Amino acid sequence: MILTVSHIMKRFQNPVLEDVSFSVRKGEFLVLFGPNGCGKTTLLHIIAGVMQPDSGSVRCPKKIGFVFQNYRDALFPWKTNLENIAFPLELQRVPKQERLRKATKLVEKLTLSVPLNQYPYQSSGGEQQLVSLLRELLSKPDLLLMDEPFSALHHESRAYLRNTVQDLARKLKLTVVFVTHDITEAVQLGDRVVLLNSKKEVRVTLSRAERVVHSKAFQRMRKKFEAHL
Amino acid sequence: MKKVLSLVLLLMFWIFLTWTNSVHPVFLPPMHSVLHALHDLLLSSGLDVMSTLGRTIAGFLLGVFIAVPLGVFLGVHRGLYNTVSWYIDFLRSVPVTAMFPLFLVFFGFGNTSKIAMSAWASGFILLVNTINGVRSTKLNRRVMAQVKHATRTQILTKITFPETLPFIFTGMKIGTSWSLIVVLVAEMFIGTTHGLGRRIYDASILFDTPMVLACIFIVGCVGLVTNYLLTLWEKSVVHWKV
Ligand SMILES: Nc1ncnc2c1ncn2[C@@H]1O[C@H](COP(=O)(O)OP(=O)(O)OP(=O)(O)O)[C@@H](O)[C@H]1O
Ligand SMILES: [Mg+2]
Numbered sequence: 359m360i361l362t363v364s365h366i367m368k369r370f371q372n373p374v375l376e377d378v379s380f381s382v383r384k385g386e387f388l389v390l391f392g393p394n395g396c397g398k399t400t401l402l403h404i405i406a407g408v409m410q411p412d413s414g415s416v417r418c419p420k421k422i423g424f425v426f427q428n429y430r431d432a433l434f435p436w437k438t439n440l441e442n443i444a445f446p447l448e449l450q451r452v453p454k455q456e457r458l459r460k461a462t463k464l465v466e467k468l469t470l471s472v473p474l475n476q477y478p479y480q481s482s483g484g485e486q487q488l489v490s491l492l493r494e495l496l497s498k499p500d501l502l503l504m505d506e507p508f509s510a511l512h513h514e515s516r517a518y519l520r521n522t523v524q525d526l527a528r529k530l531k532l533t534v535v536f537v538t539h540d541i542t543e544a545v546q547l548g549d550r551v552v553l554l555n556s557k558k559e560v561r562v563t564l565s566r567a568e569r570v571v572h573s574k575a576f577q578r579m580r581k582k583f584e585a586h587l
Numbered sequence: 588m589k590k591v592l593s594l595v596l597l598l599m600f601w602i603f604l605t606w607t608n609s610v611h612p613v614f615l616p617p618m619h620s621v622l623h624a625l626h627d628l629l630l631s632s633g634l635d636v637m638s639t640l641g642r643t644i645a646g647f648l649l650g651v652f653i654a655v656p657l658g659v660f661l662g663v664h665r666g667l668y669n670t671v672s673w674y675i676d677f678l679r680s681v682p683v684t685a686m687f688p689l690f691l692v693f694f695g696f697g698n699t700s701k702i703a704m705s706a707w708a709s710g711f712i713l714l715v716n717t718i719n720g721v722r723s724t725k726l727n728r729r730v731m732a733q734v735k736h737a738t739r740t741q742i743l744t745k746i747t748f749p750e751t752l753p754f755i756f757t758g759m760k761i762g763t764s765w766s767l768i769v770v771l772v773a774e775m776f777i778g779t780t781h782g783l784g785r786r787i788y789d790a791s792i793l794f795d796t797p798m799v800l801a802c803i804f805i806v807g808c809v810g811l812v813t814n815y816l817l818t819l820w821e822k823s824v825v826h827w828k829v
């Protein structure tokens with residue numbers, strides 16, 4: 359198990375997380391599903407170690423990536439998209455030329471089209487979210503946390519990025535914890551879905567080919583999933 | 588083009604009024620006498636202009652160098668800020684002109700107290716702006732860096748400070764005008780051998796309206812130019828906001 363979350367409790371004014379436990383295998387794509395305000399972001403913050411739980415424990419790898427819901431608050435507007443992607447290497451004091459070269463290489467390797475020399479505010483929402491995803495991938499995280507990364511995007515870019523993440527996760531054998539309250543997203547991406555409210559788990563038994571929204575199997579899985587809500 | 592035309596019309600109106608003697612020259616002197624005073628001011632007493640400008644810049648820079656680091660520090664340490672915010676709010680509510688006597692006691696009648704007052708005035712504006720800027724920085728950016736094991740210094744210099752820059756620039760633009768105002772007032776009331784404030788004061792006692800207008804013109808130009816330069820600088824640095 360690359361991530362083990364055991365009996366997490368957290369309350370602010372009201373209890374938010376009550377006895378949350380689950381674990382994630384290496385290479386697994388886990389979806390955390392729950393309605394607004396049920397504590398999904400709080401849980402990710404606790405996993406990432408930037409917030410302490412009241413009780414319970416987390417075992418988590420050192421190198422994690424974090425993709426946020428609001429890409430506007432996550433990228434640096436004073437840096438170009440390329441410099442944003444290279445930021446993790448800047449923290450490791452890699453010289454500028456070298457880190458920009460490495461960032462460019464990553465984008466080329468993944469054959470994604472990103473306006474590298476534009477600033478984030480000159481790029482579309484989808485492009486910006488892709489940039490913040492690439493920034494996290496550059497540091498080759500052992501675990502990638504994604505907090506409703508597409509919910510602030512338009513419909514088309516949402517579908518495009520969903521497919522991109524699906525491809526990348528497979529190609530790069532990523533281990534992902536993906537938060538969402540979108541059923542389509544959960545079913546298309548997840549190997550397993552943890553329902554935070556009812557603490558149930560749903561295994562998504564779809565093959566690669568069946569993970570397209572219009573397939574019969576997909577719709578059946580979706581129905582089965584809805585039955586658990 | 589319209590701007591130039593409106594200026595020409597305004598000047599012609601001025602000439603017309605003085606030509607026909609419809610206004611007493613104490614209220615509106617003829618243009619040539621103002622130009623003459625301006626010429627005087629710039630050639631024979633360029634020192635006045637330079638003194639005022641020098642004090643303003645010195646005070647403003649002093650304000651920046653004290654207030655910006657202090658503001659970042661207080662903005663980051665919220666607990667400390669909550670304890671001292673009360674004092675800051677009180678002190679910035681007292682017009683610095685009311686504190687002239689204190690500055691005189693501490694810094695004497697020379698340049699030091701004028702510069703200190705001007706630093707105080709712009710410093711408080713910058714302090715408040717910087718603190719607000721730091722406090723409005725986005726949590727997600729810091730979380731992202733923390734997850735990557737960034738040091739506190741890295742977060743401060745690579746994230747918090749650049750994110751605060753738009754607020755600092757706003758503070759600087761308001762701060763420069765306050766520095767100028769306070770220097771002028773200080774020159775008028777504390778006195779000085781050279782300085783536009785003193786010039787205005789002396790001229791007004793003698794009802795030398797051309798000189799008053801010439802001084803006002805210079806002060807206006809100084810204000811306009813500083814604001815223009817700061818705006819240019821702002822546009823190149825915080826390009827994402829403007
Ligand atoms: N730092 C905090 N202080 C106080 N209350 C908080 C804090 N962070 C979160 N909360 C509260 O905890 C609850 C869960 O918040 P959280 O952001 O984790 O929910 P979420 O599931 O991510 O919601 P959303 O779907 O809107 O993103 C909310 O009621 C929120 O008001
Ligand atoms: Mg959330």
